[in-house]
Amino acid sequence: MKIEYDTLAALIYQPEDIAKTELKPEWFFEQRNKEIAEALLHENKNMIEPNVLYESIRNHNPSTLVDPKTLEDMKIDGYGIEVEENAIALKKRYYKERFDNASRKYASYPSGENFELMKDALRELEELEKPDDDGKLNGTIDRLLEELETEIEPGILSYPKIDDIFGGGMFGGMLITIGARPGVGKTAYAINVAMEAMNRQPDLAVDFFTLEMSKIQMIKRFISRMCEINSMKFRNPKLTLKDDEKAKVTASGFQLLGSELRVHDSMFHIREIERQIRRRHYEVKGKPYIAFVDYLGLVEASDTRQPRHIQVGEITRTLKILTNELNIPIVLLSQLNRAVENRQDKKPNLSDLRESGSVEQDSNVVMFLHEDGEDEGKTIVSVAKNREGFTGDIEYRFLKSKMYFEEVAY
Template sequence: MNLELEKKIIGSYLTDSHLFNLHPASETWFHDYKHKEIIKAMHILKGRFSDVSELLAAIKQENPKTLVTETNLEMLSFDSTYAKDFRTAMSVLEHDYLENRVIQATLKYNENPTEKNKQLVKDRIREQEEQETPYDKGDIKPVAEEFVWELHNEKEDDSVKTFERLDKMLGGGMTGGMLVTIGARPGIGKTAFGVNMAIKALEQNENIQIDFMTFEMTKKQMLSRFLARLGDINSMKFRNPHRYLKSDEKQTVEKNLNDIKLTGLRIHDKLRSINEVSKQIRRRHYAAEGKPYICFIDYLGLVQPTNDNQPRHVQVAEITRELKLLTNELNIPVVLFSQLNRGIEGRQDKTPNLSDLRESGAVEQDSNVVAFLYEDKEDDSIVNLGIAKNREGMVGKIEYSFIKSKMYFEELEKE
């Protein structure tokens, strides 16, 4: 049940009634009975009403004892989504309705496991899957409406910001539809770089929701990386914080723990397969209700495919393709970390290139951006981020100072 989202959708219809004909909602999607009556009346009027009094008259014609008042409708008209978020809001509302139908059908089957009830569960799941991957008729009207809105309104910058120079090279930050793959050999600092990116995102993007999915650490181990970076504390001390942390460091850790609990950061250490990853991304994105969202996945090599019997290159292709489709469908960025082939260690020039990505064909094809972390040849305190592929902007190299003990990355000024 999401009453606030219901109000925003109805408010959008009241503010701009032609939206109803472009994106009509079903009354069954709404939980609040007054909201159901409003949507039902809109269907009767086919979205054609000049003001709230005309809509109220249609509501009363259907139900003379309705509790909907003109004041209700006027208040709802002030509560709407941005035009560019409207389709997402509609999708979330329908998804919640269909998910509830799956739950109810499952409960019914558990109470009475007949073949009929089993088939009902299958039908409800199929409905939900069809909504998540809707048939596209190629209609350009919805996109045209977005363009019309942007012609007359200042477009909000919805890109996710992290490091300043990286943002510039990505055309202003990470935007919806972007799959960013960052490869590195073990020990270079790809997890630490992900931690720094996530912290930068928290600092620079109001109300951002972040999923950090770790496949080789526990939630506690990953959280200690965040605390080391936030508190400028040697990460080794977190192995026995009571013994090794000084009194002032303990106070810093407690403060940072309280602060980070209030952010949109969530750490996942129990996910295993691409199906579980996909479901969590959808669930969190829907719950975000229009707030900025980004997901970090550490790392590709440990994500399980749906079919373990396929050759590894086919498995990798399935994983990266699913992630790329999710970025497009949900209009979100995803950062995927990956290990590089061992062959790089045997080369005199250890600067990575695209062929060093494990199963590089699918990863390179599906990624909007491919970058590599590698140590500087002349200064081992510097780690380079080399952007080798970039559909969104420039390719090139960014230098970072990396203090490994404190999980700290800092961009260096370009000379």
């Protein structure tokens, strides 16, 4: 393995770098290289000559396959090799292998213990990507001064009016809760937000966790929205769809296949959802990413014996922590309690959120969908809480048969 050989060759050539380089024998997969690394780290910079190094290796393992000529060649080959970059690459490779092994183990036997091992391995892997922070303000002040002259890069864009209220899109660190009573269209609205975002950012990666519908039901809704075909026709598409509509559906299906959309209909536990979000975020590193969870009331917490408000607290805190750790937005759908139906104007408020304490506290943004009592077919999205921007109402025309939300122009 070239990276292992190069790292060791550089240290044999210049042993004084051993004390300055973070290195562990377990980062080496090839047995001979592991033995050389163990001897180097054991003797530190005292071992300059390959023949001395060879004797140390033989003392630890008399049957070693390492030979003096290999060590002599390595000393010659070590000239000009950058040790630190190779050592960092070895470390990343090691933790990536640990995560892959832990994932396979969990997939074979999904116990709580195996899940924690996998989560720990992923966190270690993500930690390697974080820059060191010594608390100094130099870089932060430089960034602030740069922002005075440079326009801030937008977040994930969707509907123009939502983007304006959010101050430029959906940014990392945002937990966005969308609440509504059953039948108002919160799932359809989430699909529309996802589609608008995918249309505006073609490389956008999306995880959509559907806990109420099957994957095929969700895909039918996506395609109904894309093609503007009545969703009722998908109940028996062979008989109800015309040839031109079937052609549109086929084209839309292939478009979704080529996209970064993933729909999950069998993940109900918050730890499963957390694991998938972490894994997908790692897999699509470098691309914008957003997750949708539909919906809060069906997500299972770690201990279902706890009162539901305690469970909800665990769920919302887990999602909020993920938004900060991974610097991603997450959209969480939630049902509202019945109190809103007894109100004359039917307009929801924050107290209508079920188990509202933690949902309201952990969410950066809380939005409510409700029908306009005076104009049938018009749906209002009320932004009731927004830590980073404005609040207010946005009007939509909801074509329910086609799962399509259209912003109403002012």
